[in-house]
Amino acid sequence: MxxxxxxxxxxxxxxxxxxxxxxxxxxxxxxxxxxxxxxxxxxxxxxxxxxxxxxxxxxxxxxxxxxxxxxxxxxxxxxxxxxxxxxxxxxxxxxxxxxxxxxxxxxxxxxxxxxxxxxxxxxxxxxxSDLLFQVLLLAVIYVLTWWGAPGPKLAAVAGIVLAAAVTVRVVGLTLVVPAAVFVLLATGWRPKDGWRRRLIASAALVGGFAAGVFGYSLYHLAWTGSFGVGGSGGGALYGRAAVVAHCEQLDLTSQERRVCPAEPLDQRARNGIDFYIHFWNVPENVAKFLPEDMDVAAAQSSLTRKVLLHQPLDVVGGVVEDFFKGFAPTRTQTTGDVPLDRxxxxxxxxxxxxxxxxxxxxxxxxxxxxxxxxxxxxxxxxxxxxxxYTPGIVLGGALAIAALAVLGVGRAWGSGLRAASLLCAGMATTVLATAAAMEFSWRYQLPGLVLIPLAGALGATALTSRRSVVSGRGNDRGHSRPTPPKESEMPTTCPAEVDRAALDDYSARYGDQRFAPVVVLIAAYNEEESLGDVLDGIPARSCDLDVDTLVVVDGATDRTAEIALKHGAQTCVAPTNRGQGAALRLGYRLAAERGARYIVTTDADGQYDIAELPKLLRPLIDGRADFVTGSRRLGSNERPALIRRIGTYVFAWLVSALTGQRITDTSFGFRGMRAEVPNSVTLEQPQYQSSELLVGVLSHGYRVQEQPMRMLARTAGVSKKGNNLLYGYRYSRVVLGTWWRERRVSAPQCEPINEPAAVGER
Incomplete structure (x- = not known):
């Protein structure tokens, strides 16, 4: 112990x-x-x-x-x-x-x-009551954020806890607004029913809150004969209205005029709001100045309404001034404030x-x-x-940082923390503004000691994080590593009939055979000249792990499939050519479902040095990365075409700027990854799959590492990649489109493929 x-x-x-x-x-x-x-x-x-x-x-x-x-x-x-x-x-x-x-x-x-x-x-x-109120506010944030985006049940529980906070301090009444907004905007629902379910969850929170407050109001009714949650006569804003009311200029009834203070405005400012709330209308004064049968509370409420209607700027100006008092560098007291020495x-x-x-x-x-x-x-x-004590200027700075994060400045946009920052900052601003609407007291600033540092820390993390830091159990080193999805939750692009035919053929050939821990995946189309040499160079073990090779033949019209089988690779044959991206998606899925722990991709043309395989595997095995890619800029390129080299620099800069992580090479095809990684992002591109996968992985918050590697000359054939501006345009469209898609929505969910029971359902 x-x-x-x-x-x-x-x-x-x-x-x-x-x-x-x-x-x-x-x-x-x-x-x-x-x-x-x-x-x-x-x-x-x-x-x-x-x-x-x-x-x-x-x-x-x-x-x-x-x-x-x-x-x-x-x-x-x-x-x-x-x-x-x-x-x-x-x-x-x-x-x-x-x-x-x-x-x-x-x-x-x-x-x-x-x-x-x-x-x-x-x-x-x-x-x-202040400490208990703080505890309940933190409890609300826990309920709404601990398990991710809240569903209707959790939202309803949060609403009930908020209602309990109102029974401790009435100032909590307005907190239902930022809480409901958070539930409405929090990410985590599937796109197909996201907004509907968010609306239901938000309604559940408001409903739970309303039920709790209504229940207390019924209790109030049973005791007093009137609905309510607090017994402050004349309304909470009477003191605020009393210190600014132009009694002679307002059209007041006789009773309203009796409760409109007769002192000059400057004298009322010196008396302070607290005086008119708690001392001006004490029983002795009421008996001395007001008729016995007069409804003082009703007169104060109607006076308050008229002041709000005819002097809104005076009231709002006072509220804003008192709100910002809480962010002063030192604890000071101005004329009319509740005495600080209390x-x-x-x-x-x-x-x-x-x-x-x-x-x-x-x-x-x-x-x-x-x-x-x-x-x-x-x-x-x-x-x-x-x-x-905590200087107000520090709290103000923390609130400003949270506001920047909520607005999505810089890296905050893809951090996954904007909604949580909004909840904490919104609750802090709301509770302090509500308190300021009644009167300023340093006591009323205490909820900010809980909410504002929370908001500031979340905001600072969102602004500085290089990856998504969505809610989940962290590891001891503080890595922002997302929780790996279960196979049943892997949102890959739904397979077409071509995939089904290929998988049926594969199952007929290999039965329920499982893969080694490492699978080298090659998508091949008409690569009969070079594929054999590439397959012969792949080792049977690397980094003390067994290695299998999987070739997905993408509707080839030559002997590519025959060569793959001849050289001992497990071969999956798609009957129709659809592009390298579709072939790799099929391979990612097949490898993960048949037991691979790590997937390494390489090309069939011999441009990557398979001897550098340990460079990809070691960071994955040691737990230092989720996705490792080679970089020709960090290593070398034997035949660098000028236009392609320029494109490499441009797109590396673009991806780095969009994702907040420095990347030097976006299209290097020799890559290693944990098997669930490519199956947890949306992959749609038939040709420009390398950039789509990289941007998707970065957007999902996986730890990406680059390794210096060599780019070799092709051993046979001609590159299928373009070498012109049109290719660059299409490539940039994929980069920008993937970034825009991944920052807005989750990947779609798919139904499992009906495969043999031994393979397992996803």
């Missing part, structure tokens, strides 16, 4: 360091403030435990969380659980990012804010009610002692004020 733990710590040492530091800080916080910190809202939560009355300012979700904890423990126990959940948040962020192949150091850095930020530590020590460690116990009242709650749920350790509290305050 100790050895396994040591390996884990070595592999994830930076996260372990951050978790250890976070644990130490949380222990200090626990010892510094006993039994817990009690804020204004804390008394409301504690008062409602066991009653679960939904008509208060806050919904009852957090009280449900507190109930079992206080039943078996104390206030001290509650904050211990909250601190452990805080550590769990950090680990959860790291694990999720590693699931998406984010580099270990970057994933650890993304987890650092929630592990080490002093404002996060302070809120965890409070009897407050979320800072104090060297004396902070009291937000009469001493006797606070002590009573401590006596009810703990030992009645409220204490502060001055030295530990002083350390925490110095840590917090001295930079122990």
């Amino acid at each position: 100790s050895a396994a733990l040591t390996r884990i710590l070595r592999r994830h040492w930076l996260l372990a360091l951050f978790v250890l530091a976070g644990l130490a800080l949380r222990i200090v916080v626990q010892l510094a403030y006993r039994p817990a910190l009690l804020y204004i809202d804390s008394f409301r939560y504690l008062d409602d435990v066991g009653a679960f009355f939904p008509g208060g300012i806050n919904p009852v979700g957090y009280e449900v969380f507190l109930w079992p904890l206080l039943a078996v423990g104390s206030l001290t126990f509650v904050v211990v659980v909250q601190h452990l959940l805080g550590l769990g948040l950090g680990v959860g962020i790291y694990v999720l990012l590693r699931r998406f192949r984010v580099r270990p150091w970057l994933a650890a850095v993304a987890a650092a804010p929630v592990l080490l930020d002093a404002y996060q530590l302070q809120i965890e020590q409070n009897i407050m 979320w800072q460690f104090q060297q004396t116990y902070p009291m937000y009610a009469d001493d006797w009242y606070v002590v009573e709650w401590s006596e009810l749920y703990d030992n009645g002692t409220l204490s502060v350790d001055p030295q530990l509290a002083g350390f925490l305050r110095a840590y917090q004020l001295g930079g122990g």
Whole structure:
């Protein structure tokens, strides 16, 4: 066990360091403030435990969380659980990012804010709902992304979890929008039913969310006589409207005029939104200034609507200003804001009610002692004020990186991470903007410590990755290697009748014979002059593995098939000539279905040096690559035609630019690959198959490696490749067309060929 733990710590040492530091800080916080910190809202939560009355300012979700904890423990126990959940948040962020192949150091850095930020530590020590809200938000992201693109069932579960988050903090109501958009846009469905199923999944998420919120609203109705999820009178935006309302210029009813503040606008700005939400209309003021029978909430709501209608720019301008406050370099407080010191460690116990009242709650749920350790509290305050928090400008930069990834800038387009980046960035922006619509408080920025680093790390990975990093279990070295498809999932181009006839003939000749681990595949058309020498040069073993040769004869009219059989190659004869691409597709499929682990392609004209076969196999066998191709530019070309050499440079540059990986030779025919690789990409080209396969492999995120190799002169015959501008045009069309196709859709699924049972169904 100790050895396994040591390996884990070595592999994830930076996260372990951050978790250890976070644990130490949380222990200090626990010892510094006993039994817990009690804020204004804390008394409301504690008062409602066991009653679960939904008509208060806050919904009852957090009280449900507190109930079992206080039943078996104390206030001290509650904050211990909250601190452990805080550590769990950090680990959860790291694990999720590693699931998406984010580099270990970057994933650890993304987890650092929630592990080490002093404002996060302070809120965890409070009897407050914010930590539980953060946990539920991360749970939603897990449900929507862990298993790939979510289906209707997972989407519905995510909707229900989102609804649970709303019962903890009402600000979560708007989060259904980015979640539904993500489900609608997330990749992973088959093209033939993709949009229909995405729409169904998106509807399932909205339905699950609506069902959860409606259920809570019925509970609210049963208690209060009205639908709702929170009890803030006058609507959530009343405070925002009150500070900007031009009361004299608006056409107000007598009741609306009574709730429109009489103070000058500059005085209202100094009072702040929080004053008008929580203090201006307290019972004493209502009794003093307003009639007893007046419906204050209705008057505030109607005033808010008129202000929004007639002064939209004033309201929106205030919201935008407060939204961007959260991205300031330092923690600062402007006039009218919720006091910042409420979320800072104090060297004396902070009291937000009469001493006797606070002590009573401590006596009810703990030992009645409220204490502060001055030295530990002083350390925490110095840590917090001295930079122990995540600068807003860093969070803003992470959000901007995520936005670039969502827009598909550079390599992000084919990374497979745009949808996940959109989900995290969209949820972060939505929850912060919704909070800003009500009022600005540094407390309301805390969800950003979870969501924004997630979005930034995903965005940075998308922008810098050389290959697709779609969700899946990663390996220890952080490679972006896609999970190999099962044979039943290999989306090859559906076989034509010609293929069926060829396979029937092959099965009649060889029965259920299986291939060696390595198959050298040759597609041959009228190559009787050179094929024999090429076959004689192929070794029986290479890199300690047995080697078989498979020749797919592409409707030849000469003795090519006879030569192949004579020289001992397993031979599959297609009755009709369709092009090298079709012949190779048939060979890829046949080799994979009959047990080959690695496929090597070469030509029948003797232009490739078979002695270089180990160069192709060794990176595959060692697990360093999924696809290895030779390069004449890295090696040599004995007869380089000028136009063809220019074409080699041009198309290498084009493929490199499109795929984000440096390629020097796009059409070298001597290649090695894991057997499932060519069967997992769409292959349609009859002639320009080499570039189609390469671009497809790169687009699917396989690890591609080039090896320097020699290009020899043909031993016989004439090249069937063009040497003019028309050939170049067609070649470029294939490159661009393949890139465009692979970045947009998945390959089509095919029905299995009806072959002998011994061969196996795909």
